[in-house]
Amino acid sequence: MKKLPHNQVKLTQLEIVAAVAKTSSFSEAALALGISQSAVSHAISTLEETLGVIIFSRGRHGATLTPVGDRILAHAHSILNSTEAILREAAIAKGVEHGKVRVATFRSVATHVLPSSIKQLHQRFPGIIINLNEHDDDQQAKQALKEGRADISIVTLPAGQGLQTWELLQDEYVVLLPPDTQLKSAPLTWEELTQQPLIMPPVDYVMMRPVYEHINGLGYWLNVVNEIETDAATVSLVAQGLGGTILPRLSAEPIPPTVQVYSLPTPLMRTIGVAVLADALLTPAVYALLDILRSQFTPPAAISPETPLPQIGLPDSD
Known part of the structure; x- marks a missing residue:
């Protein structure tokens, strides 16, 4: 042959x-x-x-x-x-013993997603310094990347032109209802949800645009009685019985045990991924963090009402 x-x-x-x-x-x-x-x-x-x-x-x-x-x-x-x-x-x-990685993201990712990855990075490469910048929303995190103030951004996808991205996880938008809420049916229906008084982020808040587009596109309208910008304050008000809310699961954490948690009647997810400039010359330190993120979230994780957050990613290496 x-x-x-x-x-x-x-x-x-x-x-x-x-x-x-x-x-x-x-x-x-x-x-x-x-x-x-x-x-x-x-x-x-x-x-x-x-x-x-x-x-x-x-x-x-x-x-x-x-x-x-x-x-x-x-x-x-x-x-x-x-x-x-x-x-x-x-x-x-050739060069990962030392270096700095500048990461731009928003609060829920900085709090619930990155710590285990940073821990693994420091265990493998203790000489690498992480500079973690937390922004109010992912638009600011993307801008930091495009302006050269960050090497990596972890943001919602799609991230726009000029960026190379990889999906990390799917984060479900969940409904939080006060402890004393009594639903007429299970699971939660659109009819019951639209009757609930809701405490929501402002309608022009970037994170919530997919929610309003999703719900309004199905022909339903929410009963919003108060607008609160801060996730933690919103969840606290729900726990006090002042109304329900809809938030991404990661943004809602930590959720008080008395608060009722449901999926939307028609589930909705947001995709969170890592982004770098498409034409960037990445340093070995940046590659090291990217490899850890890829290993932790391959295949991409799914964060839903039943997902215990401590299980996100892989167990820590010995």
């Missing part, structure tokens, strides 16, 4: 295969990679000739993976991910 000369399959060819598969277009792949369309065509043609198979079908509707091309793409992704991991490990080995 004739052996395939492995050195004839190049990483750049695999990167181009992945780009064409993602865009279904040679021209769009070229634009995304910053090379000419002829270079993309040549790389694909050369790889197909080397392998002796057709990877893409070309037609009026663009470039479509063939069945064998689809299988090749899976291996290409695996090779590219492994290559990135190799480069990252080398970078860490």
Whole structure:
């Protein structure tokens, strides 16, 4: 059997295969990679000739993976991910003994998500300094990243253009009701929820926009009797029986044990992820924290009413 000369399959060819598969277009792949369309065509043609198979079908509707091309793409992704991991490990080995990582995020993430990750980072690399900046909302955290005041932001996704992101967890919006609330039915219905007096963050509060869009889009309107900006104050008022509220689970914590916690009748989640500048030259210290975050939240965690927060992430390393 004739052996395939492995050195004839190049990483750049695999990167181009992945780009064409993602865009279904040679021209769009070229634009995304910053090379000419002829270079993309040549790389694909050369790889197909080397392998002796057709990877893409070309037609009026663009470039479509063939069945064998689809299988090749899976291996290409695996090779590219492994290559990135190799480069990252080398970078860490060369310079991770010291360094600083500037992290921008908002209160609930700083309180409930990052501490275990920072602990693991310090256990593995005690010379790395973490500069954690807590912002009022994730728009400010994104701005800190774009203005160069942070190396990493942990924010809600999608995060906008110019950023490379990875999903960490799904945080469910939960309904908190006073201890003495007696519902007519279980589970909670929209009809009962809309009758409850609610204490809510301001309607223009960034975190709550998805809630109002979600509920109003279903044809329901909330009975808001008070607007409070502070999560902790809102939860405290709910515990005192002054009304219910809707908050992301992480923002609501710690929830007093007497407060009743429900999912929305039609559940709603917010996606929280890590973001870096797409064109940033990351330091080994930044790579080290990114690796820990990825290991803790792979697959992404789901934070719901039943999730005990101490279980977020993986157990601490020995």
